[in-house]
Amino acid sequence: MHAWTAWGVDRHHDAVMLHHLRRTPAHAHLVLMLALTFTTGVVDAVGYLGLDRVFTANMTGNVVVLGMALAGADDLPVLGPAIALAGFFVGAVLGGRLVRKGPTGWGRRSTVGFTLTGATATALGAAALVHPPVEHTTWAFTVTGVLAVAMGLQAAVARRLAVKDVTTVVVTSTLTGLAADSQLAGGDGQHWPRRxxxxxxxxxxxxxxxxxxxxxxxxxxxxxxLAGLLSLGVTTFGHTVRDADRPEPAAV
Structure with a gap:
């Protein structure tokens, strides 16, 4: 009986939370973008450690690595970061075109964009389990390029949602805001939890x-x-609360 009571309480708590997020879409978007930020950390660690020091989401890192490599620094990759930069650019262009004509907030186009990102990462993960990528091979460069396209797409779609301080792919500006607006710097410290x-x-x-x-x-x-499945989960949840961005129909 105790187990059934606890299960009922949990279901009630989940229903209350879902209702709250439906009524406060800004909070829902923040939670979802923070979850995608976690997946970005996973993806970039995998790229840097498993795909020859390549970032597929953090393009600042790729530019720095590429610059050092072109200057002749030892054992730094050139082709991988260049492929990632090009792929990210293509993905961001596609994402921009996808959501540009869509409504503000999470719409159907947002769902499509994030679904493509999650599905791509999931498919690449499944393929890499069957055939693990090896550095400096065509397959590894393919994984790098396709994954970078997906992350560029995600960044562009997330940008359309305009969740303050959460871009899902970089935290440099977020960290700057956290420090510069803190009470230590004479600021009011607003938005410090999300940052x-x-x-x-x-x-x-x-x-x-x-x-x-x-x-x-x-x-x-x-x-x-892992990153792909989490992204798909975030997208599914985001799609369920997207109607909160629209005015409710008048009662008849």
């Missing part, structure tokens, strides 16, 4: 991705599969 959470979540995601890569030859596939 701190974004930094912590991408850190935790990178830790999880690194642990998976270190676990063995299937680590890259496991990391991408």
């Amino acid at each position: 701190l959470l974004a930094v912590v979540l991408i850190l935790l995601g990178a830790c999880v991705g690194a642990l998976l890569v270190k676990s063995g030859e299937h680590g890259v596939g496991a990391g991408l599969l």
Whole structure:
């Protein structure tokens, strides 16, 4: 009887939370973008450690690595970061075109964009489990390029949602805002929880991705599969609350 009572309480709590998120879409979008920030940490750790020091979401890192490599720094990749930069650009263009004519907030086009990102990461993860990518091979470069396209698409769609301080792919500006607007800097400290959470979540995601890569030859596939499935879960939930962005029909 106790187990049934606890189950009923849990269901009631979940229903209350879902109702709250439906009524407050801004909060729902924040939660969802923070979850995608975690998956970005996983993806970038997998790329850097398993695909020859390549970032597929953090393009600042790729530009720096590429610049050092072109300057002749030892053992730094050139082709991988260049492929990632090009792929991310293509994905961002596609994402921009997809959501540009859509409504503000989470609409059907947002769902399509995030679904494509999650499905791509999931498919790449499953393929990498079957055939683990090896650095400097055509397959590894293919994974890098396709994954970068997916992350560029995600970044563009997330940008359309315009959740303050949470872009899902970088936290440099978020960390800057956290410090510059803090009370230590004479600011009011507003929005510090979301900023701190974004930094912590991408850190935790990178830790999880690194642990998976270190676990063995299937680590890259496991990391991408995890990130993809989480992204699809976020997208599914986001789609269920998207109607909260629209006015409710008048009662008859």
